[in-house]
Amino acid sequence: MDFNVKKLASDAGIFFTRAIQFTGEKFGQVEKTELDAHFENLLSRADSTKNWTEKIFRQTEVLLQPNPSSRIEEFLYEKLDRTVPSRPNNEELLGHYMQDAAKDFGPGTPYGSTLIKVGDCERRLGSVQREFLQTSAIGFLTPLRNFLEGDWRTISKERRLLENRRLDLDSCKARLKKAKLAESKAAAVPDFQETRPRNYVLSASASALWSEEVDKAEHELRVAQTEFDRQAEVTRLLLEGISSTHVNHLRCLHEFVEAQTAYYKQCHLHMQDLQKELDSSNGDVFPNAFAGNPGHSMASGGSSPLDPASAVETDTLKIEEVQAPATGTRKAKVLYDYDAADTSELSLLADELITVYTVPGMDSDWLVGERGNQKGKVPVTYLELLS
The missing domain is CATH 1.20.1270.60 (Arfaptin homology (AH) domain/BAR domain)
Structure with missing residues (x-):
């Protein structure tokens, strides 16, 4: 006990000396x-x-x-x-x-x-x-x-x-x-x-x-x-x-x-396999595996159907000269409102029914739509094909 007291006193003295030095x-x-x-x-x-x-x-x-x-x-x-x-x-x-x-x-x-x-x-x-x-x-x-x-x-x-x-x-x-x-x-x-x-x-x-x-x-x-x-x-x-x-x-x-790198690569491969599987199994139901998703074309690396410049480059047909084919027309329900970007396109209202068909040389992301006397290009991703 005497030793501990002496050691404690010694440690206290050292601490005090260091404190004085530090303060100085x-x-x-x-x-x-x-x-x-x-x-x-x-x-x-x-x-x-x-x-x-x-x-x-x-x-x-x-x-x-x-x-x-x-x-x-x-x-x-x-x-x-x-x-x-x-x-x-x-x-x-x-x-x-x-x-x-x-x-x-x-x-x-x-x-x-x-x-x-x-x-x-x-x-x-x-x-x-x-x-x-x-x-x-x-x-x-x-x-x-x-x-x-x-x-x-x-x-x-x-x-x-x-x-x-x-x-x-x-x-x-x-x-x-x-x-x-x-x-x-x-x-x-x-x-x-x-x-x-x-x-x-x-x-x-x-x-x-x-x-x-x-x-x-x-x-x-x-x-x-x-x-x-x-x-x-x-x-x-x-x-x-x-x-x-x-x-x-x-x-x-x-x-x-x-x-x-390995993680993102595996994720990419899994998503690619899923997309191919959906495309092959749903091809008869939708012309596009992700029909109803306006962002699909852009997400898959293609040009967006909403891009007027892209539409002009890929489709140089004159809409007013296009005639409806004798067979191959289909009814389609509009999923979302769409405002025409130019005179070659047809504006759409959600839930309305229109007649659509395709013509040779047209971009696969677009169809020709008719509503009464109105006619113009419409994006496929905004439609649900009914027949």
Whole structure:
């Protein structure tokens, strides 16, 4: 118990001395040992690495898991060292809902069979996303987290220790400077002509005491300098290791990009397969697999039927000269309002019925529509063909 009390008193004294030194430095009242330029550059580089790694890590977490509640849940399970419960992601849930709806509507109906196919594709997309998230978490997030929670904590600890060693060193320097100043004053005090020998003896004794204090302060300074140099070397080696950290993070970044590339490539292939499957199965029902979706032509890479310039380039027929064929005309229901872009097109109103037909040389995204005496080009995606 006596030992603990002494140690506590010693630690309190050291802390108090460091606090005095730190306060004096802040007010410019005492000298401060400055680190060399190379060391300062290493410190600045380490701080920058930590700050940007932290930002990249947090934003990558948001990218991989946009739901804040799910991120908090995963964090809590990780801290409790428990496995996160496996739950279906959004794509998988959508796929399940579509397939359940198909069972209710009838899998043999056009809508039901299409729901089954799209739902199966969504489930496959969800599986691909799950694999991408796992790969990215292991290959990219984990190394960043290991640096922040491991290497950086070690560097921070050694930097704090180095700062304490510097404060101790500067305190020893200040103590030695003060002792030398007092010694010089004490040496100048004795008066050899002094008629009272007692005063002379006291002055000589004070000078000897300050001389001993100087010797003690010099010894403490040498010890403090040695500890500071040793700690500076340890800290410098850790800071120079930041270069290896950058190399490791660069490799992980390449792996993250490769994982993203594979993920988006697989998603694209699944969607292409789905589109081909829908085109082949629904070709007899709709002239376009996504009839009723005005954005399909643009999404599939073709020109939009709403683009007048595109229509003019692909269809140079004169509408007023086009005659309805003897056979091949069909009735169509208008799905959406459409305003004609020029005189060659026919404006449409939702839910009205018109007669449509095609003519040789016309763009497949357009038909000729007739309403009474009015005639003009109409976009296929705005129609539901009835007969």
